[in-house]
Amino acid sequence: GFAKLDHHRKIRQGAAEVIYGAGKTPEQIRKITEAFRKKSDNAVLITRMSQEAADLVSASLPLHYNALSKTGIVGELPRKDGNGKIVIATGGTSDLPVAEEAALTAEILGNEVVRIYDVGVAGIHRLLAYSEDLMSAQVIVVIAGMEGALASVVGGLADCPVIAVPTSVGYGASFGGLSALLSMLNSCASGVSVVNIDNGFGAGYMASMINHV
Amino acid sequence: GFAKLDHHRKIRQGAAEVIYGAGKTPEQIRKITEAFRKKSDNAVLITRMSQEAADLVSASLPLHYNALSKTGIVGELPRKDGNGKIVIATGGTSDLPVAEEAALTAEILGNEVVRIYDVGVAGIHRLLAYSEDLMSAQVIVVIAGMEGALASVVGGLADCPVIAVPTSVGYGASFGGLSALLSMLNSCASGVSVVNIDNGFGAGYMASMINHV
Amino acid sequence: GFAKLDHHRKIRQGAAEVIYGAGKTPEQIRKITEAFRKKSDNAVLITRMSQEAADLVSASLPLHYNALSKTGIVGELPRKDGNGKIVIATGGTSDLPVAEEAALTAEILGNEVVRIYDVGVAGIHRLLAYSEDLMSAQVIVVIAGMEGALASVVGGLADCPVIAVPTSVGYGASFGGLSALLSMLNSCASGVSVVNIDNGFGAGYMASMINHV
Amino acid sequence: GFAKLDHHRKIRQGAAEVIYGAGKTPEQIRKITEAFRKKSDNAVLITRMSQEAADLVSASLPLHYNALSKTGIVGELPRKDGNGKIVIATGGTSDLPVAEEAALTAEILGNEVVRIYDVGVAGIHRLLAYSEDLMSAQVIVVIAGMEGALASVVGGLADCPVIAVPTSVGYGASFGGLSALLSMLNSCASGVSVVNIDNGFGAGYMASMINHV
């Protein structure tokens, strides 16, 4: 076949396989999904999946498709076996697609996820209202576009590792997420590391790894 | 002479003249200062002034030199005739040179200045402790390098205009202040506008204008 | 609901609420607008609103929609209670959408607005013809793309605060507004501060703040 | 004093305090160190510390100074109470200063550190020789300049979280670490997150957090 089926693509810590849908035809996605399902009972996560691909896969497989984040799941979510909770916080409502990609990735890898959305730093009281959630998290994923300041504020409040995801939300001098990216890399808070712009999957995966250490 | 003496260089609203010392020899600075002093009693502000230039000017004129911000003042500060107070807040101690340039500029233009230094967002409680000062300000100057998140947080807390100054403090992906600059331009808080990297003078001047509207 | 209704999003100084329409569905915009209207009599400003969203909102609410700037207003404009006039000047006719976003924002916040459009510096006499308006303004918003030189020239002429808005108008080495942005940040005129590329709302809001100090 | 002594600057999980030496005078560093030592028995870590500052602090305090990484430690290392081992791998010998900053940070925070230096991907057998170390790590810090490819290769081999640190090692199109930074952010391996260019401290801190989850 066109793509080498690779044992290493199986996500080791959870019980899931993952397909990166971008640049694959619906037909290719369907074939790889079926091949995975034939090999084992593991749930399959498909990211960056178009509605068109979702429709095709749905025809032959029981797909749960989240249109907002363009994420599909085939199979049962595994039981939640992480050490604690993963909190996912976003600056605005426009960051939700990335946040849901992160959340679904974390869930398919066996994590309990707490969603705290739309708590951007321009209204700091909104964030502070969730202090308890932040303090009891095992790991926090912070997702924000524009100036990405949320990562520093959360990093300063919390004592656990923070994974920051810059998003391409914004216009003008946000330069497709560059502003938030640089901001997060330069965070003055300790215990913050960064993944690629809009990479919700990467953040969810990393958070799960830390939650299963 | 080499530089056209310009009525418009007199800062109109206060009672001061200003010399931008960068790229001028100590001798040139001395000559322009003396020319200004001959013309009127107005105080003269000299920014980006080297120690060497300060030594030369001091020889013939009563100069107050602030070595940290490389700012010199000749003459009396005018009386404080602004509408209210200008608060100047910095993220870290490394931002102090820029902050003092802003503060001295504001003071020579007849403003009362409240300094709130080292209140970066990684320890948000430090900032919140000054809420009262922030709420009672007529205009706030926020000075920060690295991720520049302070501008958004202060902009969200306060109801008055915020002038944000990115600084070149940081290393690596701060790219000489670019990170803080983009961050501040993309602030999700309303009522924030931005001046050039390290431009303490510009911020102090703008703040004074607003405080004298 | 999906978006936290936030007291702090009410613009405090005027009597308006504001919705940032980008990235929101027409349905979401309609719901938030109605919720705001139920809570109070304040006018609601919707920026970055598509024609489609305008059509939907119009069905149930008395919307005034400005298609050029994609701005909608529901409710009465408040009375003009600012200290003076806000002048809005643009370099060319292509800057009008941004200018109208700024103007409508200022008006909904209770300001008298004077529009001086298409006075770019390549024909300096066109600008000089408005010297009187410029000199009598309380605050000026300068909106220009390409080389953004208008901000410096206006900043040099006027004695009041200037808020500069770079626009993405131009091609080639304008790099989506970067050229105008850098130009404005490096303005050799004092009393100029800058907001994000194409951010008419931010400029109108800041100008209103200054006009209500 | 000039810098607010801040409870939150005490690194909570270990038993250490940390001073960021860049932009501080030797005298300032000495004062803060002494203040920290007076408050408690915790070891103090000073990063970005010049030889000059080290000489001054040594005069009054028992400082261990690592000249390569410009890192100083005052006080006893705490006992190693992490869950497992932190592996620190570098691409070349020029990355050692950053690596030692990371290693000493991790050690002062109570971690056992395994150093694997000079295992760049151009000689992949050198890296593969350490497979066992990589597989038994709790968390891995990968430090590399130039093309930064080591992060992806290690990320692919190991099952634990990888913290990648781009370094400014290189010339020409490495653009001060930008090349390695972008490379690491775009890693095709899952479980890799990134800190700022040359930020050994940040990586060591994050790794310690994960090792103490």
Added chain:
Amino acid sequence: GFAKLDHHRKIRQGAAEVIYGAGKTPEQIRKITEAFRKKSDNAVLITRMSQEAADLVSASLPLHYNALSKTGIVGELPRKDGNGKIVIATGGTSDLPVAEEAALTAEILGNEVVRIYDVGVAGIHRLLAYSEDLMSAQVIVVIAGMEGALASVVGGLADCPVIAVPTSVGYGASFGGLSALLSMLNSCASGVSVVNIDNGFGAGYMASMINHV
């Protein structure tokens, strides 16, 4: 005619002519192809050829069109007269269009091509399984997007010249191929040189030249 027919555009070493289809209308491509065919028996390679152009050319000439890489060939492939084999390796399946442009270019220039696709460094065993192919190549073309690390790893394994082609595959901080480009230019392996982003043709041509030295 509009384009000067140029003896120098005939590719000297093989027996083929080449047309760069981008920015040419289907009609122009058809005319140039026919002119070339009238002049000689040489095969004609058309790169960046739209389906529409392929349809038009097919109507009057025996075109072999590869839709994936948008490459067309008219005429017989010449016999394989290179010194050895050209290996073409890709990091992922999304790099295939560029890889096929390179492969077809090499083949029309008289080379034997070995394709090794989807051997990205995040699963290094997949690449190592092809060690024999890599060691027996005369020249290797490495094609990868995202972090472009494959070039360094292959460059380290192999003893022959490596031509690296960054691709625009990726998102966010891949910045349209910039990440892979910088990565490849900074390769710590010797014997690696780089062509433009997505330039499969250039790499295939260069590889053929080396294989015919």
Added chain:
Amino acid sequence: GFAKLDHHRKIRQGAAEVIYGAGKTPEQIRKITEAFRKKSDNAVLITRMSQEAADLVSASLPLHYNALSKTGIVGELPRKDGNGKIVIATGGTSDLPVAEEAALTAEILGNEVVRIYDVGVAGIHRLLAYSEDLMSAQVIVVIAGMEGALASVVGGLADCPVIAVPTSVGYGASFGGLSALLSMLNSCASGVSVVNIDNGFGAGYMASMINHV
């Protein structure tokens, strides 16, 4: 010798030869100058010449050295045989080194030069005072750093060709002259073309060419 003596390096239109001093040792500069003088009576212009090189050349040749612009001239200025006057205008006094490089280049090529220095757009009346000079110029060289707005204003006032020279004068977001460069390339005035940052020589040369058409 190390550098090919090249008839084409003789500047054809005037009666001068030119040496680009950057990256040449004083000894090399002396040798090339002497070789030129042996070949003909033409004056020799040396740009980017260090004081050290000037001292060495002065020892054996009658050098006129302008320390501000680091320009040296050996031999007589030719008679002024251009069609009209070249006006050279600068935004500030810091642009003088570049302006003098341009002026001396123009003069050694047989042009009458009018210098209008320190007429930046923040005080537009200063520039307007020279309207007559600008209107009577054959060609104008505009030299400015920071926001580079002078080029557009002069271009709008004058009817002759304008050569714009961005300078690296400024700090922060001037990014070494990038701000002025982009600004000048995007000039909304017609009849403006641009040379490299700080390239006074190139502007003086181009202006002379136009003045001798």
Added chain:
Amino acid sequence: GFAKLDHHRKIRQGAAEVIYGAGKTPEQIRKITEAFRKKSDNAVLITRMSQEAADLVSASLPLHYNALSKTGIVGELPRKDGNGKIVIATGGTSDLPVAEEAALTAEILGNEVVRIYDVGVAGIHRLLAYSEDLMSAQVIVVIAGMEGALASVVGGLADCPVIAVPTSVGYGASFGGLSALLSMLNSCASGVSVVNIDNGFGAGYMASMINHV
């Protein structure tokens, strides 16, 4: 009206008026064109004009529309009253739209234009075949994308002023014309100045100015 009719927009040296069509509706273009025609007999040049706008204007005015360069002309070309010939040379056939914008601009301003298209430096003999044309030109416009090397080679061959126009032709690391722009700004040939990417109008205008000095 929405756009101030401006005497200065009349191109002084020729006998034409010019409208920049980008960002204007067909209706706006028609109105301005008619206003210009009512005021005088001068020909009107419309650049960046869509087919749609051309259709509308054609309905009421005798428009000559060049679809390749999206340029329209209403009225008679003036007689050719320049001092000599303007040569317009392009690197490839994809540069033709920009070249024709330049050529038509020059022609409407009263210049004789010689077109030398598709003479890129990769086949230097093609260019050298036109040496005579190049040597007899009064001014040369060089238009090239990709590496933009043509400007340097032509600048080295010719003795007259060269106006270089980078184009956005290319892909990958051409970054929308940035590559050619930087290349042309750094030309090692004297007598080359540069206009904005794709700015054929600006080059034609500048060339005409020089040809009418």
Added chain:
Amino acid sequence: GFAKLDHHRKIRQGAAEVIYGAGKTPEQIRKITEAFRKKSDNAVLITRMSQEAADLVSASLPLHYNALSKTGIVGELPRKDGNGKIVIATGGTSDLPVAEEAALTAEILGNEVVRIYDVGVAGIHRLLAYSEDLMSAQVIVVIAGMEGALASVVGGLADCPVIAVPTSVGYGASFGGLSALLSMLNSCASGVSVVNIDNGFGAGYMASMINHV
């Protein structure tokens, strides 16, 4: 020892070992050189070697040090066993340090090198005078800063592979070699590939590989 002695660092095709001197202390360089010499008779090449390191190594070993290119060689050059000649061409005299690094690298790897220096494209006749050398080369290394146009012109003239080396020679918009780098990557000539800015070693090594295929 601090650096793993690595069989793979032995350059396989020639009979030499290589040390990258940047970032190594003189003492480290001496130790590694001695270790290599103890292991075998192979010559050792040291690049980026300071005068200080050269002095130290000279004390104990017979070093040939080329100060211009900061390159040292210990041991005998091997016999010239390549297939043909390597031509190394530079645009200007400032490119010589990079050129000599390339030339010495090629020579220590057993190649005959022909140097053609200072043949930049602004005087194309200078280059054409060497047509014969160019046509008889097995591989050509083209080294140029500023606009880097030489690579395209040579690539168009020659039928053999061209390795292009951008240099950091230039100022202003050359941005440390970026201009030449982009130019070379976008070369419209086929058969050109590129190495890092100033990477003479990489080019000499690659050329040698091709000359020994």
